[in-house]
Each structure stands twice: as C-alpha cells, then as structure tokens.
Amino acid sequence: MYELIADYGLALVALLVFIGELGIPTGVPAEIALLLVGSQSIHSAPELIFGVLLVSLADLLGTTALNVASRTGGFRLLGLVYKHREEREKMAARWRARFRGHDTLAVFVMRLIPVLRMWSAVGTGLIRVPLRSYLIGAAPAALLWSGTPVVLGYLFRERINYFEHQYTLLTAIVLGLGVAGALVTVLGWWVQRGISTAAKMMRARFLVGGTAGIVALVHFANTARANHKAALIGAETIPPIVLAACLAVLAVVAAGLIWQAVHDVKLAVLAHESRQASLRVDPRSIVLWLGLIVMLAGVIAWTEMRYPTV
Numbered sequence: 001m002y003e004l005i006a007d008y009g010l011a012l013v014a015l016l017v018f019i020g021e022l023g024i025p026t027g028v029p030a031e032i033a034l035l036l037v038g039s040q041s042i043h044s045a046p047e048l049i050f051g052v053l054l055v056s057l058a059d060l061l062g063t064t065a066l067n068v069a070s071r072t073g074g075f076r077l078l079g080l081v082y083k084h085r086e087e088r089e090k091m092a093a094r095w096r097a098r099f100r101g102h103d104t105l106a107v108f109v110m111r112l113i114p115v116l117r118m119w120s121a122v123g124t125g126l127i128r129v130p131l132r133s134y135l136i137g138a139a140p141a142a143l144l145w146s147g148t149p150v151v152l153g154y155l156f157r158e159r160i161n162y163f164e165h166q167y168t169l170l171t172a173i174v175l176g177l178g179v180a181g182a183l184v185t186v187l188g189w190w191v192q193r194g195i196s197t198a199a200k201m202m203r204a205r206f207l208v209g210g211t212a213g214i215v216a217l218v219h220f221a222n223t224a225r226a227n228h229k230a231a232l233i234g235a236e237t238i239p240p241i242v243l244a245a246c247l248a249v250l251a252v253v254a255a256g257l258i259w260q261a262v263h264d265v266k267l268a269v270l271a272h273e274s275r276q277a278s279l280r281v282d283p284r285s286i287v288l289w290l291g292l293i294v295m296l297a298g299v300i301a302w303t304e305m306r307y308p309t310v
Helices: 002-021 030-040 045-080 085-098 103-110 114-126 131-155 157-162 167-192 197-232 240-274 283-306
Strands: none
Touching: 002 030, 002 045, 030 045, 030 131, 030 157, 045 114, 045 131, 103 114, 103 131, 114 131, 131 157, 167 197, 197 240, 197 283, 240 283
16 A cells, blocks of 8 residues: 555545545545555645645545435435335435534534444435535535545654554554444434433433543553552552552542442433433532542542652
8 A cells, every 4th residue: 555655646545535435445444545645645735735635625526426326316216115206305304304404514524423424425315405515514524534634644744654564553543443433423322312401411421430430440450460560670669558548549439430320321211211301410419420530530640640650
C-alpha cells in the first residue's frame, strides 16, 4: 500500500475513497490511506488544500451516487414489501417525519458515525429525503471525515512515517475505533430510548458508573502488580500501609459504583417495561454517585503523581 500511494498519490486515494463510498470493498481502510497520503504525497499548504478538497469531493460524489441509486432503483425494490406505491410513499413520509424537519442535520450527523455512514446514504435515499438536503448535510461531513486524516497525516508526518511499515497495527487501530464508534452509537441510542428524563439519566449513569467501576478494578490490579514489580527491581514502591489504604478505597469505590449501576439498570428496565414516565431519581443517589466518581479520580491521580514509577 505504501508503495502504491508513493507512486500514485492523491489520485489513487481519491479513487479508493470514491469506490468505498459506493459500498464496494477495497481491502484498504480509507482512513489509513488518507493518513499516508497526507504524510507522503503532500509537501506544502497549497497541496494540502487541494488534497483535502479532492478527497472530500470524491467522498461526496461516491455517497451521492449511492444515495441517487437508492432513491431510484432502491425505492422500486421496496415494492417487494409494499405492493402499492401509495404504501411506499406513506412509509417514506413516516420516516421523514421522524427527522422533524432536520433532514440536513440528520444527514450530517449520520455521515460522521462510522457504522451509519454508508447506510445513511441508502436509508435517506429509500425514504426520499430531498437530494438538496442530503448534499448540504453530506458536503461538510465529507470535508471533516476525509479531510481530517489528510491534515493529520501532513501535520504529524514524522509519527505517521513511523507506522508506515506497521500496516497491520494501523488497520487494527482503525477497526478498533470503528467498533468503538459503533458501540458508542448503540449505547447512546439506548440511553435516548429512555421513557423519561429520569430513565435516560439512570441509563447514562449505569453506563458511566459501570465503566468507572471496571476502571477502578483494573487500576486496583495494575497498581498491586506494578508495586510488586517495582519492589523486585529495587525501585520506589508505595509503602504497604498506603498501598493497602489505596486498594481498600478502590475496592469500596468499585463495589459502590457497580452496585449503583446494577440498581440503575434495574429501575430503568422496570420503567421501560411498565411505561412509568413518573420515575424519579433520588438526589441522594446522585450525590453518592458523584462522590464515588470524584473519589476514584482522586485516588488514581494521587497515586500516579506521587508514585510515577509504579
């Protein structure tokens, strides 16, 4: 890949972006190609501007072509499910109504979410979102999505060059970020599905608190293991009494956060099943939760600053 980009530069990467936006597998993560072309094929500010515009245009043309194909042939394929055109039109109108008049904003946001990028072109085409609205939303998203890696590659070319022979690592990083983005999207959708503000707050607190509890447990284990290794090589270690106190606090905080997370998710699920919009969040639980989060952050920050070798 490095050799191909070195030989063909921007033209090849723009073609890869265009093909990828059509939904055709290229075997090459576009983000990696954009990073590499920014670091290897762009050598001045004017070239950077031209490169960003070129790959952004390729992105926009590819997704627009897919959108147009979906709104024509794809809409006719819906006839397999909806036999009458009136039924298809009503279905499309119902979905467009869910955007509440914010078609452009919806397209812009979806085009910046990895797991939704391609499906946003297909879906908005099927429900006949106006092409003008799609273009207005997709254009700035294309500039951000395709232009940003090029700029980063140009600005941090020395660090990118370090990875040029570690293609597998770069691919793993990109795929990992994509999976993380998809997970965040799904979890955000789950929180938003809460029947009331209190239910949404409990779902969000469950996610944040549960994650913080796991972080506390991981830091607990890492601190104990790192302190033992430091003692073996004669480096500075955390005194046994201090270590025991820190680990005890971390254990209590982890247990408290996980217990609160389990309690929150039970209430959130119960409210969803019973459709109880009147669910309320106990202010005392908020104070307790925030206290545990602050305590966790304080212990981790103190141990990292006081004993950096551990």
